[in-house]
Amino acid sequence: MTSRPIADGVFTDAPVPRLLAGRCEACEVVTFPRQGGCPRCTRRSVVDHWLPPAGVLWSWTIQRFAPKAPYRGPAEFVPYGVGYVELPGECIVEGRLTTADPDELWIGRPMELTLVVNHVDGDGADVMTYAFAPSGTR
Amino acid sequence: MSVSIVGIGMHPFGRHGLTGKEQGVVAVSRALHDAGVTWDQVQFAFGGSDAAGNPDTMVSDLGLTGLSFVNVRNGCATGGSAITLGVQAILAGAGDIGVVVGYDKHPPGAFNARPSEYSLGDWYGESGLMLTTQFFAMKIQRYADHHGISASTLAKVAEKAFANGALNNNAWRRSPLTEQEILASPMVSDPLTKYMWCSPGEGAVALVICRDEVARRLTTKPIRIGAVRLRSRRFGSFEVFSPGLSAERGVSPSVDAARATFEAAGVGPEDMDLAQLQDTEAGAEVMHLAETGFCSDGDQERLVQDGETRIGGRLPVNTDGGCIANGEPIGASGLRQVYENVLQLRGDAGPRQVPGHPRAAFTHVYGAPGISACTVLTR
Numbered sequence: 088m089t090s091r092p093i094a095d096g097v098f099t100d101a102p103v104p105r106l107l108a109g110r111c112e113a114c115e116v117v118t119f120p121r122q123g124g125c126p127r128c129t130r131r132s133v134v135d136h137w138l139p140p141a142g143v144l145w146s147w148t149i150q151r152f153a154p155k156a157p158y159r160g161p162a163e164f165v166p167y168g169v170g171y172v173e174l175p176g177e178c179i180v181e182g183r184l185t186t187a188d189p190d191e192l193w194i195g196r197p198m199e200l201t202l203v204v205n206h207v208d209g210d211g212a213d214v215m216t217y218a219f220a221p222s223g224t225r
Numbered sequence: 226m227s228v229s230i231v232g233i234g235m236h237p238f239g240r241h242g243l244t245g246k247e248q249g250v251v252a253v254s255r256a257l258h259d260a261g262v263t264w265d266q267v268q269f270a271f272g273g274s275d276a277a278g279n280p281d282t283m284v285s286d287l288g289l290t291g292l293s294f295v296n297v298r299n300g301c302a303t304g305g306s307a308i309t310l311g312v313q314a315i316l317a318g319a320g321d322i323g324v325v326v327g328y329d330k331h332p333p334g335a336f337n338a339r340p341s342e343y344s345l346g347d348w349y350g351e352s353g354l355m356l357t358t359q360f361f362a363m364k365i366q367r368y369a370d371h372h373g374i375s376a377s378t379l380a381k382v383a384e385k386a387f388a389n390g391a392l393n394n395n396a397w398r399r400s401p402l403t404e405q406e407i408l409a410s411p412m413v414s415d416p417l418t419k420y421m422w423c424s425p426g427e428g429a430v431a432l433v434i435c436r437d438e439v440a441r442r443l444t445t446k447p448i449r450i451g452a453v454r455l456r457s458r459r460f461g462s463f464e465v466f467s468p469g470l471s472a473e474r475g476v477s478p479s480v481d482a483a484r485a486t487f488e489a490a491g492v493g494p495e496d497m498d499l500a501q502l503q504d505t506e507a508g509a510e511v512m513h514l515a516e517t518g519f520c521s522d523g524d525q526e527r528l529v530q531d532g533e534t535r536i537g538g539r540l541p542v543n544t545d546g547g548c549i550a551n552g553e554p555i556g557a558s559g560l561r562q563v564y565e566n567v568l569q570l571r572g573d574a575g576p577r578q579v580p581g582h583p584r585a586a587f588t589h590v591y592g593a594p595g596i597s598a599c600t601v602l603t604r
Contacts, residue, residue, distance in 0.1 A: 094346050146367035148366060148415050151411075151415075154356055155337035157340065157350035158352075167353060171363060181354060181468050216352040
């Protein structure tokens, strides 16, 4: 079975899952996703910067109703968690969570980056996106 | 020189058979009638609609007089943007009498914005992150955790909205609900249940604005626009449709817009007798109370539990039922708030009239991708 990323230039899976951000060479601010200009100092000297794969949950919710297009999830809707994860000293990244159980989610919980299947394309390929999985216990 | 509102008109909010444009024409006609002016006296107009077509097409119904008509599309702050431009036009000498109008008509269910409209990759929508509801849920989730806002307080905000909506013939939701019914309704996006949310809907509002000198000839009850200010987000704010946030945190555009509006009007939050604050959902009203300067972070718990934001309380908030009871027709919402404050300051708000002859009132809208507009009105 083949798989492909949901978009180029957002994350890699080799050798381990990492997200691609941009770092301003002038003021050091890190921005995800990578973009051309720095939102803080307005300069355009932004370079590739791979984010660390672990952080803590900054906020979260559960998506409990099926989103309209352009959402491309499984044919039969399954609720999913969404959260922001703070990568210490870097930035705060929004992403899918691997759990939709509120009892497993609390602000400050350690989280780790992983890749999950978002949907299956017409040619049978798994289309992958990034997500955060809880680690550690309360 | 200052600018006054001399006419207000509304097409009821909710679900109707009319097109958005037809509702806009009803609102403009009612505002003109209220002001005692005719369409051919109007020198300019700013019209806002997000999803119901270009407002300048209304001239085919209202009259092809050749006036300057500019369409405005600025997310949930569209109405606030239209009035900002209208006031600036008068202050710049572009005309003495103008119309500001906003209408909309959205299909049922949550908004489904396209990522490309917000300069985001398609992956953001395809992976299920392109929902305004997620942002509002996560903002109040973190705020409630940090500042001790209870589920009961969120439910009481919605309960107040429906109670006020029940007193408003132009509102969409006019059935009161109890705090328990709101808490027991299905969870939509944690921590917000079904009845804590506003719904995309329909409606239209128009205002006739003019120079003060002209206003005094037209009416004995002009409502003065003390100030109106629009701000976009600065570095460090937390906004709708943000795949990433900076580690360095800052304030929202609502903080900046409110502060600038109060400063320009030469008054403060303590001088306001009532306020209309964007209540996309119950959490938004709670957070916007602090962002606009009416209380400190966390004080909302006591304010709401003590009933201080109800009609008759120390600071009545969203006296017409807000977005929760009126729904959210994007182009019209910001002007609905102004309409309500004009009614209240005139003393014409009927069963929901704020007691004590209010003299000053505040409005605040907030929209994607991080814009806010506020007004101070006085009589």
